[in-house]
Amino acid sequence: MAVPPPVAARAAELRELLTEASHRYYVLDAPTISDAEYDRRFRELTELEANHEELRTEDSPTQKVGAPPLDTFRKVEHRVPMMSLENVKTRAEFAEWIERMKKRLGDDAPETFVLSAEPKLDGISMSVVYVDGRFEVGATRGDGETGEDVTLNVKTIRGLPLTLSGKGWPARVEVRGEVYVTKADFDAFNAKRTEEEGRYVNPRNFAGGSLRQLDSRVTAERPLRIALYQLVDAKGLGLASQSEVLDRLQEWRLPVPRAWFRRCESDAAAAAWFEKLENGRGDIPFEVDGMVLKVDEIAQWEVLGARSRTPRWAVAWKFQAQEETTTLADIEISVGRTGALTPVAILEPVFVGGVTVTHASLHNQDEIDRLDVRIGDRVVVQRAGDVIPKVIRVVTEARSGELEKFPFPDQCPVCDHEVTVAEGGVVVRCPNDICPAKLKGRIRHFASQDALDVQGLGEKLVEQLVDEGLVKTSADLFRLDVETLEGLERMGRKSAENLVAALDRVRTTTLPRVLYGLGVRHVGEVVAELIAVEARSLGGLLRLDEETLAAIDGVGPIVAQSVRAWLDVPDNAALLADLEAVGVTYPEPERATAGRLLDGMTVVMTGTLPELSRKDAQALLKEHGAKVASGISKNTTFLLAGERAGSKLKKAQELNVPVLSEEELLAWLHEGVVPAFSKIS
Numbered sequence: 071m072a073v074p075p076p077v078a079a080r081a082a083e084l085r086e087l088l089t090e091a092s093h094r095y096y097v098l099d100a101p102t103i104s105d106a107e108y109d110r111r112f113r114e115l116t117e118l119e120a121n122h123e124e125l126r127t128e129d130s131p132t133q134k135v136g137a138p139p140l141d142t143f144r145k146v147e148h149r150v151p152m153m154s155l156e157n158v159k160t161r162a163e164f165a166e167w168i169e170r171m172k173k174r175l176g177d178d179a180p181e182t183f184v185l186s187a188e189p190k191l192d193g194i195s196m197s198v199v200y201v202d203g204r205f206e207v208g209a210t211r212g213d214g215e216t217g218e219d220v221t222l223n224v225k226t227i228r229g230l231p232l233t234l235s236g237k238g239w240p241a242r243v244e245v246r247g248e249v250y251v252t253k254a255d256f257d258a259f260n261a262k263r264t265e266e267e268g269r270y271v272n273p274r275n276f277a278g279g280s281l282r283q284l285d286s287r288v289t290a291e292r293p294l295r296i297a298l299y300q301l302v303d304a305k306g307l308g309l310a311s312q313s314e315v316l317d318r319l320q321e322w323r324l325p326v327p328r329a330w331f332r333r334c335e336s337d338a339a340a341a342a343w344f345e346k347l348e349n350g351r352g353d354i355p356f357e358v359d360g361m362v363l364k365v366d367e368i369a370q371w372e373v374l375g376a377r378s379r380t381p382r383w384a385v386a387w388k389f390q391a392q393e394e395t396t397t398l399a400d401i402e403i404s405v406g407r408t409g410a411l412t413p414v415a416i417l418e419p420v421f422v423g424g425v426t427v428t429h430a431s432l433h434n435q436d437e438i439d440r441l442d443v444r445i446g447d448r449v450v451v452q453r454a455g456d457v458i459p460k461v462i463r464v465v466t467e468a469r470s471g472e473l474e475k476f477p478f479p480d481q482c483p484v485c486d487h488e489v490t491v492a493e494g495g496v497v498v499r500c501p502n503d504i505c506p507a508k509l510k511g512r513i514r515h516f517a518s519q520d521a522l523d524v525q526g527l528g529e530k531l532v533e534q535l536v537d538e539g540l541v542k543t544s545a546d547l548f549r550l551d552v553e554t555l556e557g558l559e560r561m562g563r564k565s566a567e568n569l570v571a572a573l574d575r576v577r578t579t580t581l582p583r584v585l586y587g588l589g590v591r592h593v594g595e596v597v598a599e600l601i602a603v604e605a606r607s608l609g610g611l612l613r614l615d616e617e618t619l620a621a622i623d624g625v626g627p628i629v630a631q632s633v634r635a636w637l638d639v640p641d642n643a644a645l646l647a648d649l650e651a652v653g654v655t656y657p658e659p660e661r662a663t664a665g666r667l668l669d670g671m672t673v674v675m676t677g678t679l680p681e682l683s684r685k686d687a688q689a690l691l692k693e694h695g696a697k698v699a700s701g702i703s704k705n706t707t708f709l710l711a712g713e714r715a716g717s718k719l720k721k722a723q724e725l726n727v728p729v730l731s732e733e734e735l736l737a738w739l740h741e742g743v744v745p746a747f748s749k750i751s
């Protein structure tokens with residue numbers, strides 16, 4: 071039965087629509103149709119093809135669902151070996167590479183190399199061959215000479231076109247790159263897996279496991295992506311540079327994650343981009359473990375040539391490792407201000423993420439159980455950015471002999487008081503109010519930057535003061551004198567004088583700082599400010615009942631209950647009186663006065679402002695009566711935007727929320743120049 075022309079046309083239309091949608095979703099990261107619509111169109115095409123066999127073309131998106139399982143993977147010999155890259159680890163090694171190339175080129179060496187910088191994806195290397203514009207073979211790297219034929223699996227990768235677009239491709243094209251999985255897709259997949267099914271340890275391992283399925287129908291269900299950036303025999307195509315190669319691959323609609331590629335005009339520019347990429351690696355949606363740098367000009371590749379396994383014109387500049395393996399020497403329990411017992415991993419020192427790490431967080435009992443971590447284990451430690459290092463898994467294979475499970479203490483390690491277990495067993499606390507560990511935590515909090523901000527009162531000193539019995543409450547700090555302090559170990563006359571002077575300075579403070587410094591549960595800086603306005607004084611605070619507290623805009627019942635319960639403890643009430651007794655003073659907080667310029671307005675901030683720090687800008691806005699919110703909505707009065715404003719700016723524009731610069735804001739507040747948009751003026 072011949073296919074009626076309208077049906078054939080519809081099938082062609084659907085093929086194109088679905089292919090385009092996949093390209094936009096997987097390659098450009100800019101989807102145009104919803105998943106539901108994609109599925110609908112996909113089903114429509116599948117039906118048409120079921121009714122009319124001849125419509126099922128080889129490049130149809132329906133052919134991306136996998137094929138019956140194989141017994142084994144066939145071997146594929148690479149026509150041109152897949153080389154690896156020389157690694158450099160430091161700026162000095164990078165500079166050496168540049169020098170070596172210059173030396174080799176001699177008189178022909180350029181002043182500086184133009185370099186193509188590419189993210190070093192942490193995935194599975196892949197060679198993809200198109201014959202007459204049609205996808206033909208997908209093969210792994212293997213040993214570089216011979217890889218495995220994973221064609222059926224690669225075919226299921228939705229971002230990979232089964233036919234090349236554009237023109238100018240030769241009869242046989244081989245492109246190379248990496249198969250990978252985004253961090254988000256990896257997390258989502260693992261979250262759905264049960265423990266019996268097993269979870270993958272990282273995106274790379276997940277990509278590899280998915281690619282090595284003998285049943286490509288399984289692979290088709292996995293969110294694999296592919297990035298292609300190397301063209302075998304680029305010179306034969308008359309291309310002069312790696313940048314041109316990337317352009318050409320994109321013209322053919324091959325997936326090139328171009329947002330992360332840079333053409334760097336000099337090695338200094340490349341080094342700067344490297345630094346930027348490394349610092350921002352957390353924002354890259356896929357795992358990247360370094361940057362590949364290639365001399366951009368292809369003519370120079372030939373002159374520079376290759377060693378046995380690596381080309382001389384490219385290197386992989388590795389990021390500092392964020393994960394390392396070391397031995398768990400001990401687990402210590404620390405007791406914080408709230409009495410929470412927190413296990414801390416004591417590690418054999420290991421260099422990771424650019425620093426030597428000796429301690430790592432273990433969070434709580436649950437985490438210890440989940441990791442099944444035992445003292446003496448080999449553990450993998452992760453340190454990403456500035457966050458506290460953490461133990462992410464145990465190298466169970468390396469466990470030798472019998473290691474005992476860690477017994478979580480049922481007594482406070484500091485005061486021996488029996489612990490309480492709350493919040494479903496996750497939080498273990500010492501309930502003893504005079505536990506020295508809690509007292510130390512409270513003093514540290516009271517003296518911290520956002521509370522009283524006492525300069526020169528470090529952790530060690532707080533320990534000493536509490537251990538010597540010199541300080542039993544925060545108020546006692548103000549009773550310290552130079553003579554007493556001088557008598558402490560490691561404390562000279564000068565430091566003692568400085569500390570007393572610092573304490574004297576902060577004796578005059580603000581009520582919100584004192585309230586925050588008390589460390590009442592649920593009372594952060596913002597809530598402290600709100601309560602201060604209502605309380606007006608420490609004495610006034612004591613008189614606030616739960617109902618009044620709960621009625622304060624932005625406070626609510628949970629906070630109110632927590633504050634009232636705290637005030638009802640006699641020692642706490644005594645502390646408030648004592649703080650006044652030792653001369654802590656503060657101006658009476660002003661009630662919101664009517665008629666301020668920004669009264670009733672909700673402002674959101676984004677980006678880096680030229681003059682004001684975030685904190686200062688926030689204070690300024692509040693001082694003029696504005697409420698500062700974190701997210702844009704249609705209730706936002708205006709967005710205060712600085713440099714590098716991101717998604718908030720976009721959202722504001724979408725919602726027609728006015729955008730103000732710092733300059734405009736200051737001119738408005740200080741000089742009365744009303745900004746030019748009707749919503750405000």
Ligand SMILES: [Zn+2]
Binds near residue numbers: 405484485486500505
């Ligand atoms: Zn205790």
